[in-house]
Amino acid sequence: MFKNYINGEWIDGKTGKDNINPSDITDIVGTYARADVQQANNAIEAASAAQPMWSASTLQHRFDVLDFVGTEILARKQELGNLLAREEGKILPEAVGEVVRAGYIFKFFAGEALRCSGEHIRSVRPGVEIDILRQPIGVVGLISPWNYPIAIPAWKIAPALAFGNAVVFKPAELAPGCGWALADIIARSGIPKGVFNLVMGSGSTVGNVMVNHPKVDGISFTGSVEVGRQIGSQCGQKMKKVQLEMGGKNPLVVLDDADLNVAVNAAVNGAYFSTGQRCTASSRFVVTEGIHDRFVKAVTERLARLKVDDALAEGTEIGPVVDDTQLSKDLEYVEVAQKEGGKVVYGGERLKRAKNGYYMSPALITETTSAMRINKEEVFGPVASLIRVKNYDEALAVANDTPFGLSSGICTTSLNHASHFKEYAQAGMVMVNLPTAGVDYHVPFGGRKGSSYGSREQGKYAVEFYTTVKTCYIAP
Ligand code: NAD
Numbered sequence: 001m002f003k004n005y006i007n008g009e010w011i012d013g014k015t016g017k018d019n020i021n022p023s024d025i026t027d028i029v030g031t032y033a034r035a036d037v038q039q040a041n042n043a044i045e046a047a048s049a050a051q052p053m054w055s056a057s058t059l060q061h062r063f064d065v066l067d068f069v070g071t072e073i074l075a076r077k078q079e080l081g082n083l084l085a086r087e088e089g090k091i092l093p094e095a096v097g098e099v100v101r102a103g104y105i106f107k108f109f110a111g112e113a114l115r116c117s118g119e120h121i122r123s124v125r126p127g128v129e130i131d132i133l134r135q136p137i138g139v140v141g142l143i144s145p146w147n148y149p150i151a152i153p154a155w156k157i158a159p160a161l162a163f164g165n166a167v168v169f170k171p172a173e174l175a176p177g178c179g180w181a182l183a184d185i186i187a188r189s190g191i192p193k194g195v196f197n198l199v200m201g202s203g204s205t206v207g208n209v210m211v212n213h214p215k216v217d218g219i220s221f222t223g224s225v226e227v228g229r230q231i232g233s234q235c236g237q238k239m240k241k242v243q244l245e246m247g248g249k250n251p252l253v254v255l256d257d258a259d260l261n262v263a264v265n266a267a268v269n270g271a272y273f274s275t276g277q278r279c280t281a282s283s284r285f286v287v288t289e290g291i292h293d294r295f296v297k298a299v300t301e302r303l304a305r306l307k308v309d310d311a312l313a314e315g316t317e318i319g320p321v322v323d324d325t326q327l328s329k330d331l332e333y334v335e336v337a338q339k340e341g342g343k344v345v346y347g348g349e350r351l352k353r354a355k356n357g358y359y360m361s362p363a364l365i366t367e368t369t370s371a372m373r374i375n376k377e378e379v380f381g382p383v384a385s386l387i388r389v390k391n392y393d394e395a396l397a398v399a400n401d402t403p404f405g406l407s408s409g410i411c412t413t414s415l416n417h418a419s420h421f422k423e424y425a426q427a428g429m430v431m432v433n434l435p436t437a438g439v440d441y442h443v444p445f446g447g448r449k450g451s452s453y454g455s456r457e458q459g460k461y462a463v464e465f466y467t468t469v470k471t472c473y474i475a476p
Contacts, residue, residue, distance in 0.1 A: 012033055033201075059113050065190055084150060137217045143170050152222050167195065170198075207231075216240065272318060284385055284386075284387060289390060334363050337365045408427035
């Protein structure tokens with residue numbers, strides 16, 4: 001059994017859970033410990049005891065720890081990519097790409113540990129000086145989803161440690177393998193005991209303890225809207241700092257003047273790669289009348305050529321859905337869309353492959369409207385719906401007609417429309433002539449409206465969540 005890491009020791013769980021390969025459900029990646037309430041409490045107490053010493057550690061020490069972790073992740077990219085593809089179902093090249101991203105995130109925050117500084121300001125009163133200090137918030141609880149099992153933990157753990165916080169980290173139960181491998185590297189990085197703790201297990205047990213424990217000063221959560229809302233209100237009650245990254249219903253607008261090839265590439269990549277299991281996936285194509293038929297034809301032809309199979313097999317372009325529950329949900333949404341008047345022009349069916357896995361053909365549903373459930377609720381699978389519009393103004397209105405606001409894309413050759421969209425798309429990230437998914441590791445990531453709450457993750461903006469400022473006066 002893969003154990004939890006609490007106060008510098010590897011601790012067995014009283015129970016464990018099998019991590020199953022969605023490409024081949026007879027393949028068990030491993031059995032991972034499930035922490036109980038007592039173990040979660042122990043991890044928090046250990047983090048609380050270790051945090052003051054970590055906060056006082058030298059910047060060189062923090063740099064060395066983070067740099068060590070980044071270096072080892074990069075050196076083991078193939079092996080870790082293999083593990084990621086096996087436990088989550090992302091195809092191997094995407095999985096290796098995610099591992100590399102995680103490695104560079106640690107390298108980036110090694111540098112940020114050195115660059116984090118306050119401000120020196122002169123007072124309006126004579127002779128008085130003001131220092132704004134940036135200090136760690138304390139113990140942070142980091143709760144991550146299954147769909148980016150190494151990149152999301154990396155972009156939470158690395159800034160937390162860089163800025164002097166102690167960490168209690170809980171990966172998702174569906175894909176804990178990468179989180180465990182990351183913990184194993186961190187445990188060997190020279191980090192003092194108690195500063196970093198891994199507690200695997202269920203959200204309702206372990207996650208709930210983290211959210212409600214008085215010694216946890218902040219929660220950074222990525223996952224579903226439902227759980228995020230619950231955590232947000234619990235943290236509000238307890239006056240804890242909280243950062244929530246949740247779902248999306250991301251539009252890709254395609255205008256008549258778009259380069260068709262560019263639009264089709266952005267659409268297919270954005271909606272279906274990573275099996276559509278990305279919070280930034282384009283799930284709504286908003287297409288103007290003049291290009292509509294050509295766009296549908298070209299996307300359909302491309303979908304028909306895509307190879308859906310084992311995530312580890314050579315040449316696979318779309319891997320399996322993560323599990324049985326998610327697959328049923330994806331198929332159900334295709335049915336719901338059809339019942340509401342949508343037309344399935346391609347895919348949306350369960351597929352059989354040589355290995356017994358959760359395979360599904362990528363679905364394109366046309367003739368849909370904003371009022372339909374398929375355009376209101378996040379599916380989180382290889383399913384995209386299309387809304388036909390008259391012109392740019394209607395496209396922008398439809399793109400913004402959603403309670404979500406994570407990523408928003410447009411394909412156009414008009415500088416006017418691109419600039420206008422950049423300004424008025426209600427989203428945290430805007431992509432022109434690019435897929436809605438995928439930002440670099442050194443820039444802010446996050447959304448607006450129902451997609452996100454609190455300050456941004458990644459890049460230099462991560463300092464806002466993982467530190468607090470103290471305003472200090474000195475008079476002569
Ligand atoms: P989820 O909400 O079911 O679980 C996320 C994490 O929260 C898991 O670790 C889970 O164990 C934990 N959890 C569940 N209940 C909890 C509780 N009551 N208290 C504390 N923790 C609890 O989400 P998921 O199915 O793992 O991931 C898919 C979702 O994540 C999608 O909605 C997707 O859009 C979202 N997501 C968002 C982003 C983003 O940055 N906006 C990125 C990736 C995924």
